[in-house]
Amino acid sequence: MATQILLNNIEVPGLTGIEVYRKLGGYAAVEKVLKTMTPDEVSAEVKKSGLRGRGGAGFPAGMKWSFLDRKVDKPRYFICNFDESEPGTFKDRHLGSLNPHLLIEGMILGSFALGARTSYIYIRGELFYILNILEKAIDEAYRSGYLGENILNSGYSLDLHCHPGGGAYICGEETALIESLEGKRGNPRIKPPFPAVVGLYGCPTVVNNVETIANLPWILQNGGDAYAALGTQSSKGTKLISACGHIRKPGVYEVEMGLPVEEFIYSDQYCGGIRNGNKLKAVIAGGSSVPVLPAELILRTDRGEQRLLSYESLSVGGFESGTMLGSGGFIVLDETACIVKNLLTFARFYHHESCGQCSPCREGTGWMEKILQRIENGRGTSKDIDLLVHISKHIEGNTICPLGDAAAWPVASAIRHFRQEFEDHVKLQKCPLSR
Ligand SMILES: Cc1cc2nc3c(=O)[nH]c(=O)nc-3n(C[C@H](O)[C@H](O)[C@H](O)COP(=O)(O)O)c2cc1C
Ligand code: SF4
Structure with a gap:
């Protein structure tokens, strides 16, 4: 089994509770960071890891954080994008519902690095059952001293709130999300200015995806270099892929970046092949928003190289013959599909x-x-x-x-x-x- 950073403990009974999470090493990254590191050191570690945003665009997280306007005398905000409305994408709800403290720990680490004192998890309104799980976990984190005033006597204070989404796919676009969080209709803003300069309530803001944030505890515990040692040249670490459609084993899988697409589709460890022994026809690899590729191009590039699950390999050939990793919603169509x-x-x-x-x-x-x-x-x-x-x-x-x-x-x-x-x-x- 490949390295599991996000799903390694996902089947442990009681993982949504803080006791079990802590027994498995949870909140150790927060203890380490708040006691021994400065916000700049945390940001440097994330930059070193090469972690790219998992919400779809794959923008490097460390670089995004470096754009945050730290000079202006205004509050800064860190927001988790838990809208997850992209067709074919169901990885964030899997992770967030089964391991809520991992996300909360990541929120504390990111907020500390960015100097945010109030942070938000904007969660798709329809995922009401997960909102309840998250709110219970946030309560536990407050009671255990990981949230609130003067966390672990470090002098750092943070309030974390959940906000149910506005009920539209567009509310997942980060500026529409910010509008919605401000209580308005979720219409995207014209950019620039970008949220790093003018975001929530006109203040510097970073929005990151659930999966991006959930990687932070591992990165801070093991170091940016250890994370960067996993994956490929331009796609570091692991990636959650939600696989659906005409495969034998739909589900959420954590793969190391660079896994051959062919192995992902046909191996019993992952999708288990095409249902009923049918032929593969096409794949939409990154949620419904990316180019569709026929079987021959999703398995091999037009130069004959094996296509890999990574940002760079899926895009070989540009839009003529390539596609994008996007959010990791992997939709498989067999020969019977129109x-x-x-x-x-x-x-x-x-x-x-x-x-x-x-x-x-x-x-x-x-x-x-x-x-x-x-x-x-x-x-x-x-x-x-x-x-x-x-x-x-x-x-x-x-x-x-x-x-x-x-x-x-x-x-x-x-x-x-x-x-x-x-x-x-x-x-x-x-x-x-x-x-
Ligand atoms: C129409 C639309 C919907 C989006 N929906 C989501 C979403 O549900 N979750 C998400 O994380 N990003 C979504 N995004 C991307 C966000 O705008 C933003 O890039 C992302 O949250 C940044 O996080 P990351 O840097 O960690 O990837 C969407 C973008 C567009 C254009
Ligand atoms: S801002 Fe424009 S592109 Fe985006 S959803 Fe609205 S109409 Fe479509």
Whole structure:
């Protein structure tokens, strides 16, 4: 079994309680850091680890922290993004519900490094049962002296609050999240200024994903170098992958970065192969917001190298023949799946979730949904296929936030790699895969 940083104790009974968590070495990183390290030393260790943000974009966490405006005389905020609404992504709720103290410990470490005195976990409203688990764990942490005034007599004080989300996918975008946390409608802000300068209540703010934050206790206990020794050149450590779709063993797996995609799909340790012995058709590797790749390209790059689970390997070939690791929501489709129908499901989702501020996204997502529906129903034309490409090109890069890109990329890539299947829908005037 590969190194497990996040899931190693996940099956231990009673792990949500502070006693069991502490028995397994929990809160040792907080004790060490608050007694022996300065905030700058903590930040330096995180930078050294090479940890990249696990929320989707893969931005280096240490670098993001270094942008925080420390000169201005205002409070600083650290926010955990626990919105997790990306289709196919269910790793954060797995980790957060089964090991809440790991996340709380990470929040204390990050808040200390950034000089935050009040921090928030913004959790998707629908995950109400996890909100209860987190609030109970936060209470325990207060009672044990890990939160509140003068933590472990270090002179450092921190209050940690949970905030249920606004009930929209867009509230996971960090500036929409900040708006929502301020009590407003979750509309993304125009950037710059970035949250590191003008964030929550106009103050310097860092937003990180649950998985990013949950890595901090291990990094601070074992050192940035130990973390950087795991994984590949540009993708350090491990990654949680939530695997779903037409595989034998759907679930959340922790893999060391650099695991071959083929091994991940076919090995019994992970997905266990394709259901019913069917053939692999396509994978959407990073949640629904990334380009779709056909079997041959998700297993091997067009240069013939094995494709690996890492930021750099999945993107080999750019958008012509590559994709992105994104949030790690790994959606597998077998030969029985209709690409048009799957794309239609995504398009409906993005149309529904568009906040409506930018016309290319507001109108374009709706047009894409309508056209895909027409093609799937057997009433499309060849011109419709070109029209989809045209619309996706005009959405991409022309919107305030990346939701527009997220809607456009899967459609554009599906037509690039599966154009014949779209043409077959048009020619047969029905879905060729429907019975
Ligand atoms: C439409 C949209 C939805 C997003 N949803 C999430 C989410 O649910 N969770 C998350 O961590 N990041 C999400 N992000 C990314 C965040 O904006 C942000 O980059 C991330 O929380 C930063 O954390 P990280 O640096 O640790 O990855 C979303 C982005 C967009 C554009
Ligand atoms: S891209 Fe879409 S979701 Fe993002 S701000 Fe524009 S309209 Fe809203």
